[in-house]
C-alpha cells in the first residue's frame with residue numbers, strides 16, 4: 001500500500017525553481033488500479049518517479065508497505081526497486097544489443113540466489129505470457145513497436161513485483177497496437193493483482209477504471225467513480 | 231549475464247570498439263617499434279664499440295694527450311733512399327714502423343692498472359702503423375745535343391732520372407699472447423689456421439686479418455716481411471663486425487721491437503669486476519696513475535657520428551617523445567570515447583538502475599567493456615608493433631658510424647699524426663673509421679611486457695572514465711527524453 005503525504009518535488013533551473021509536485025497526498029491500495037491524467041508538464045512522470053523510488057521528493061514522504069522511500073538509503077532503495085517495482089516506459093527502453101529473452105533476464109539479475117538457467121526459463125515464460133514465446137532470440141530492432149513494448153512488460157513483470165508503474169506505455173505506438181498493449185496489461189493485472197499505476201491519455205481504459213488522478217501544476221485531484229459496464 | 235552483455239555489446243558495437251582499440255593499437259605499436267629500434271641502435275653501437283675494443287673490455291687506458299712544447303715540431307716519418315747508379319734496377323724497399331699516435335705508456339702501467347680496485351683484468355697492446363715503400367730510384371743521365379759541342383756550351387739536359395714507388399700502409403697490433411681474453415683480437419674469429427699460443431710471446435709469427443690477407447694474397451704458411459724481419463703467418467682472423475681493428479696481429483714483444491718501443495704499450499684494455507661501477511673504476515685509475523686517459527665505452531659512444539648516431543638520437547629523442555605523446559593522446563581519446571559512449575547510453579544505464587541494478591554492477595559492465603576494448607587494442611598494437619619491428623629487421627636499413635670523427639686531429643696521407651689538442655687516446659687509435667651497420671629491431675620480452683601493461687592501462691583508463699560517468703547516472707535518467 002502506498003501512502004504519500006505532502007510530497008513536493010522542486011526542480012531548480014538557474015535562479016528559478018519549479019514545483020513539479022506540490023504537496024501531494026495520495027493513498028493507493030494494494031492491488032488497486034490508478035490512472036493518472038493531466039496536461040503536459042503537469043507532473044505525471046515526476047509522481048511516477050517518486051512512487052518507483054527513481055528519485056526522492058524534496059519534501060514529504062512516500063511510504064510503501066511501511067517503508068519511507070524518501071529517506072531509504074540508496075542501497076536499500078535499489079533493492080526495493082529490484083524486488084517490488086516493475087516499470088514500463090513510453091519508449092520501451094530495451095537494451096538494443098540484447099535479445100528479447102536477455103532483456104527480460106536483466107530484471108532478474110539483481111535478485112539473489114537465481115541461477116542462470118532459472119533466469120532463462122522464467123524469462124521465456126514471461127515472454128510466452130505476453131504472446132512472444134516464439135521471439136525469444138529476436139533483437140529489439142527486429143520487433144515491431146507493440147512487440148517491443150510487450151517485451152518491456154514481460155521484463156517488468158517477470159519478477160512478480162508488487163507494483164507496476166507504466167508511463168504512457170502506448171504513447172509511442174500507433175492506434176492498432178495501443179488496444180493490444182492495454183489488453184495485455186489489463187489481463188495481467190486481473191491475473192496477478194499487482195498495484196497498477198499508469199499514466200495514460202487512453203479514454204477507453206479510463207472509462208473502465210474506478211480511480212482517476214488528475215495532476216495540474218503539481219497538484220493532484222482524485223476522482224472516484226462508478227465503472228462503465230464495458 | 232555480465233559476459234553475455236559484454237559479448238553482445240562488443241559484437242554489435244564493433245565499429246565504436248574498433249575506434250577506441252585502434253587508437254590504443256597505434257600508440258602501443260609505436261612504443262614497441264621505438265623501443266625495439268632503440269635496442270637495435272644500442273646493439274649497433276655495441277657492435278661498433280666491440281670492433282674497436284674487443285669483447286669484455288669495459289675501458290681503455292692511454293697516455294694523456296699533451297700539447298707539444300714550444301718550438302717542438304710534430305714528428306714525421308722520414309724515408310731514406312739512395313739513388314743508385316744507372317743500370318742498377320734493383321728494387322729498394324723500406325719499411326717505417328711507427329707507434330700509432332706516437333704516444334706510449336710503459337708496460338709497467340699494465341700491472342699498475344691491474345692492481346687498482348674494481349679491475350678484473352688489464353692487458354696491454356701496441357698499435358703500430360707500418361708504411362712500406364717499394365720502388366726504384368734512377369739517376370738521371372746528362373745527354374749532349376748532337377752538333378753542339380764543347381765544354382761550356384751547357385746545352386745538355388738531364389734525362390731518364392725518376393722514381394717508381396709503391397707505397398703501402400697498414401696497421402699492426404702487438405697483442406699480449408699470454409693474455410688473449412681481452413683486446414681487439416677477441417672481436418675476430420679465427421677462420422683459418424690457428425691463433426697465437428701462450429708460449430709464443432716472442433715468436434716470429436703473425437695472424438692476419440682475412441680481408442687484408444685476401445687483398446695481399448697471403449695466407450697461413452706464407453711469409454710476411456716487416457722491416458726485414460720475416461714472420462710466419464699462422465692464421466687468419468675474420469672480424470665479427472666486418473671491420474677489423476688491425477690488418478696484422480703480432481706478439482707484443484715483436485711489435486715493440488719493430489717500432490723501437492721496448493716495454494711500451496699504446497693501450498691498456500681493462501675489464502671491470504662490476505659493469506655497473508665502470509665510472510668509479512675510471513676515476514680510480516685516473517687518480518692513481520697520472521698521465522693517463524681512461525676511456526669507457528660510454529665515452530667512446532659519444533664520439534660515434536654518422537647516420538647511426540643521428541638515427542640513435544632520433545630514436546631516443548623524438549621517437550620516445552612521439553610515442554609518449556601518441557600514447558597519451560590514445561589514452562585520452564579512448565577515455566573520452568568511452569565516456570561519450572556512456573552519454574549516448576544514458577537511458578540504457580538509467581533503465582538498468584531502475585530495474586534494480588546496483589551502481590557497481592553498471593560501472594563494472596561499462597569498465598569491463600572498455601577494458602576488453604583496451605586489451606583488443608593492445609593485442610592489435612602488439613601485432614602491429616611486431617610487424618613493424620619485423621619489417622625493419624627484414625629490410626635492415628644500413629647505417630654508417632664514423633668513429634672519432636671531427637675530433638680535430640687531422641692526419642694527412644693516411645697516416646695519423648697526433649696534432650695539438652688531438653683529443654683523447656682512443657681517438658688516436660681508432661683513426662677515422664667508418665663502419666656500415668645493419669639496423670635491426672629486436673623485440674625483447676620487456677618490450678612486450680611494457681606493451682601489455684600499456685594495453686591494460688589504456689583499458690583501465692578508458693574503463694575508469696566510462697565507469698565514472700556511468701556511476702553518476704540516476705535511475706530517473708531512464709525516463710529522460712533523449713534521442
Ligand SMILES: Nc1ncnc2c1ncn2[C@@H]1O[C@H](COP(=O)(O)OP(=O)(O)OP(=O)(O)O)[C@@H](O)[C@H]1O
Nearest residue numbers: 011012018019020039040041042043044045046047
Ligand atoms: N529533471 C528535471 N529538471 C528540471 N525540471 C524538470 C525535470 N523533470 C521535470 N521537470 C519539470 O517538472 C515539470 C513536470 O514534469 P513531468 O515530466 O513530470 O511532466 P509530465 O506531466 O510527465 O509531462 P508530459 O505529459 O509532457 O510527460 C515540468 O515543468 C518539467 O519541465
Ligand SMILES: [Mg+2]
Nearest residue numbers: 044045046167
Ligand atoms: Mg511525462
